[in-house]
Amino acid sequence: MMNVRKSGSKISLFFFIGVILLLVYSSTAKLEETEENLDPRRQTAIQDWVADVTHPELGHFVISEADFHRHLLRNYGVYYRSSVVTPRMLIPEIINKLPLSLLKVELDVLVNAELLRRAMRNAPVNPELTEEVDERIEDDRKRVEENYKGQFTLEEILERQDDTLESYREKLTATLWLEDIAKSQVNPRALTDFYNRYKDYYLGKQVYAAQIYIRAIDRSKFLEELRDWEKTHTMTPEQRTRWWEQRVTRAWREAQERMEKAIQDARRLDFAQAATLHSDDAATASGGGVIGYIRPKGQFDDRILLEAFNTAEGKMSNVVRTESGFHVLYIYQKYDPGVNVDFEQIAEYVRQDFKAEKQKEHLDKLRDESEIIVKIGQVTLPPGVPPE
Numbered sequence: 001m002m003n004v005r006k007s008g009s010k011i012s013l014f015f016f017i018g019v020i021l022l023l024v025y026s027s028t029a030k031l032e033e034t035e036e037n038l039d040p041r042r043q044t045a046i047q048d049w050v051a052d053v054t055h056p057e058l059g060h061f062v063i064s065e066a067d068f069h070r071h072l073l074r075n076y077g078v079y080y081r082s083s084v085v086t087p088r089m090l091i092p093e094i095i096n097k098l099p100l101s102l103l104k105v106e107l108d109v110l111v112n113a114e115l116l117r118r119a120m121r122n123a124p125v126n127p128e129l130t131e132e133v134d135e136r137i138e139d140d141r142k143r144v145e146e147n148y149k150g151q152f153t154l155e156e157i158l159e160r161q162d163d164t165l166e167s168y169r170e171k172l173t174a175t176l177w178l179e180d181i182a183k184s185q186v187n188p189r190a191l192t193d194f195y196n197r198y199k200d201y202y203l204g205k206q207v208y209a210a211q212i213y214i215r216a217i218d219r220s221k222f223l224e225e226l227r228d229w230e231k232t233h234t235m236t237p238e239q240r241t242r243w244w245e246q247r248v249t250r251a252w253r254e255a256q257e258r259m260e261k262a263i264q265d266a267r268r269l270d271f272a273q274a275a276t277l278h279s280d281d282a283a284t285a286s287g288g289g290v291i292g293y294i295r296p297k298g299q300f301d302d303r304i305l306l307e308a309f310n311t312a313e314g315k316m317s318n319v320v321r322t323e324s325g326f327h328v329l330y331i332y333q334k335y336d337p338g339v340n341v342d343f344e345q346i347a348e349y350v351r352q353d354f355k356a357e358k359q360k361e362h363l364d365k366l367r368d369e370s371e372i373i374v375k376i377g378q379v380t381l382p383p384g385v386p387p388e
Helices: 002-033 065-076 087-097 100-122 127-147 154-160 165-183 188-197 219-230 237-268 271-278 302-310 343-368
Strands: 050-055 059-063 206-215 290-294 325-335 371-375
Touching: 050 100, 059 100, 065 087, 065 100, 100 165, 100 343, 100 371, 127 154, 127 165, 154 165, 165 343, 188 343, 206 237, 206 271, 206 302, 219 237, 237 271, 237 325, 302 325
Parallel strands: none
Antiparallel strands: 050 059, 050 371, 206 290, 206 325
16 A cells, blocks of 8 residues: 555656746747847848749749748758757847858759749740659659658658659759750850860869959948938938939948959058958958958859959959959969860860759749849848849
C-alpha cells in the first residue's frame, strides 16, 4: 500500500511539474509570437515584405507574406532554430538576423521562380522534357530510399519542407526548361567568342586594386529628406516626381564634385589617404580602399572590370559611373600566372559558364519586361516616387 502511495505521489508531482512547464511555455510562446521582440527598426518587415509583379504577356501576380515566410523557413529555419520551436516563432528571429539586402535577394528568388514558371507554361510542351522530369523524380525517389533506408518517401520529405510533389515537379520542369533554352544557343562560334571575352579569367589573370567610391544615389536618405519636406509642404504625385528628379540630378552633380576632389587628393597625397578621406565604401575606406585581388569575370560590374584590366600597374583608372555612383581604381599589381591553356582543355568549363550566363540573361529579360514593385517595411514609397 505504501508503495502505491509513493508511486502515486511521484506521478502527481510529475503531472504538477508538467502543468507548470506547459503554462510557462504557453506564456513564452505568446510572447515570442508577438512582433514586440523584433528590432524596432524592422517591425514592419513581417507585414510589408511583398512583391507585386506585372508582365505584359505573363500576367499579374503577388508574392504574399505567407509565401515569403515559407521560403525563409525552408532555407534558413534550420540555422536559426535555437530555443524557438514553432515556425511562426522563427520568423522574427530570421528577419532580425538576416541583412535586409539578403532578404531582398531571397524575395527576388521567388519572383524569378514565378516568372520562369509562367513563361514555361506559355511555351510549347516538349515531350522529351516531360520524360526527363519523370526520370529525375524517379532518381530522387531512389536517392531518398537509399539515404533514409526506407523510413521516408520523397513525398514525405517534401511535406516536411512545406512542399508538394506537384509543386516540386513544376519547379524541376521550369529549371530544365531554362537549361534547354541555354543549350539551344550553344554553338562553336558562340563558345569561342565567350572564351575570348573572358580569356583573362580562364588564364588565371588577376589585379590587386583599391578603389574610391563616391555614392550619388542614396534612396533612404532621399526619402527621409522628402518626408521632412512634406511636413511643411503639400505635394501632389507630379510634384513628388519633379522633386525626386531634381534631387537625383543634384546628387549626381555633388557626387561628381566630390570625386574630382578625391582624385586631386589622390594625386597630391596618395591614393590610400584619399580613399580613407573620401570613399563611401564602408568596407574598404578605413583600409585605404583596398579591395584585394579582382578576377576578370563575375565579381564586379563589367564596367569596373574593364577599367581594372585595362589600367597599367601603378596607375589610377578612369572614373567609372555605375547605377549608384562613381568609382576610380588604383592598380597596385597585376598577376599573370603565364600559363597557356588550350581552349579544348577547358571547353566543358566554358560551355557550363556560357549556359549559366544565357540562363541569367533570359531571367533578366523577363524581369526587365516586368513592372516589379517591392514593398519592404520602412521603404514603402509614397505616390510619385519611382521604384528602384
